[in-house]
Amino acid sequence: MRIGVDIGGSKIEAAALDDDGSIRVRRRIATPTSDYSALIEAVKALVAGVTAEIGRSPSIGVAMPGALSPATGLVKNANSTCLNGRPFDRDLAAALGQPLRFANDANCFALSEATDGAAAGARTVFGVILGTGVGGGIVVDGKLLTGPNAIAGEWGHSPVPWPQDDERPGPRCYCGKHGCIESFLSGPAFARDHQLATGAIADPAAIAAAALAGNRAAHESFERYVDRLARGLATVINLLDPDVIVLGGGLGQIGALYEAVPRRWGAYVFSDAVATRLVPPRWGDSSGVRGAAWLWPESPAP
Numbered sequence: 580m581r582i583g584v585d586i587g588g589s590k591i592e593a594a595a596l597d598d599d600g601s602i603r604v605r606r607r608i609a610t611p612t613s614d615y616s617a618l619i620e621a622v623k624a625l626v627a628g629v630t631a632e633i634g635r636s637p638s639i640g641v642a643m644p645g646a647l648s649p650a651t652g653l654v655k656n657a658n659s660t661c662l663n664g665r666p667f668d669r670d671l672a673a674a675l676g677q678p679l680r681f682a683n684d685a686n687c688f689a690l691s692e693a694t695d696g697a698a699a700g701a702r703t704v705f706g707v708i709l710g711t712g713v714g715g716g717i718v719v720d721g722k723l724l725t726g727p728n729a730i731a732g733e734w735g736h737s738p739v740p741w742p743q744d745d746e747r748p749g750p751r752c753y754c755g756k757h758g759c760i761e762s763f764l765s766g767p768a769f770a771r772d773h774q775l776a777t778g779a780i781a782d783p784a785a786i787a788a789a790a791l792a793g794n795r796a797a798h799e800s801f802e803r804y805v806d807r808l809a810r811g812l813a814t815v816i817n818l819l820d821p822d823v824i825v826l827g828g829g830l831g832q833i834g835a836l837y838e839a840v841p842r843r844w845g846a847y848v849f850s851d852a853v854a855t856r857l858v859p860p861r862w863g864d865s866s867g868v869r870g871a872a873w874l875w876p877e878s879p880a881p
């Protein structure tokens with residue numbers, strides 16, 4: 580058995596997974612957003628509840644926003660900002676009294692889908708989060724790729740490739756640059772692009788549904804989004820050549836993307852044919868706790 584903990588912006592979830600991946604116990608609480616020590620105490624109490632219910636203390640993995648900087652040992656890039664600048668791994672391990680493993684939430688999504696999800700059995704997997712932000716994680720032969728900067732798979736803050744004239748310099752991004760993939764492909768960016776073109780306010784799922792229903796303006800917005808996503812993923816395919824790309828986050832639930840994007844990415848990928856599969860996720864909202872639990876792939880405690 581393994582425990583996975585998912586630290587989200589609004590909720591913290593902990594789950595105990597059996598060795599076959601079925602969830603035995605699952606608990607969630609609201610995230611204490613502003614107070615670091617309250618957050619540590621909340622995770623401690625949550626995990627204590629799960630271990631009491633399963634009657635043992637197995638390995639624990641943690642999905643967290645942002646990353647632990649190899650340069651400083653402190654959290655960087657977290658949207659739960661009370662974590663930034665803190666030695667969260669050491670503080671939480673001390674509070675729980677056992678060694679822990681940590682990974683970025685996009686990496687946990689990729690690991691979850693590669694281990695026993697939509698990309699199970701694939702050799703190289705790129706897991707994409709398309710939500711309020713755009714992230715990604717890479718799994719090769721069942722193992723997360725991390726890297727010396729702890730940013731492997733973070734494609735969201737590279738520019739949209741093959742930009743058209745009206746995409747330059749592109750929207751300003753919170754990272755300080757213009758035209759980032761995230762500033763075109765996040766959910767809010769899709770809605771903003773549609774609003775700028777049509778004046779209408781709609782969320783990405785509604786835009787996609789209207790496009791499928793034959794609304795011309797929505798169709799044009801959807802096709803712009805699809806082409807940008809195809810271009811962004813084409814550079815990932817050129818660099819990594821993954822067997823499978825899984826789309827997570829809110830926009831990963833838009834079924835029309837899974838046909839529309841591969842129809843377009845062939846024009847950009849440097850290959851005569853594209854064998855990479857684009858697939859919807861199996862585990863959805865559970866990918867955080869599941870991927871965190873799988874951070875301990877080795878034989879678990881009995």
Ligand SMILES: [Zn+2]
Nearest residue numbers: 736752754759
């Ligand atoms: Zn950016």
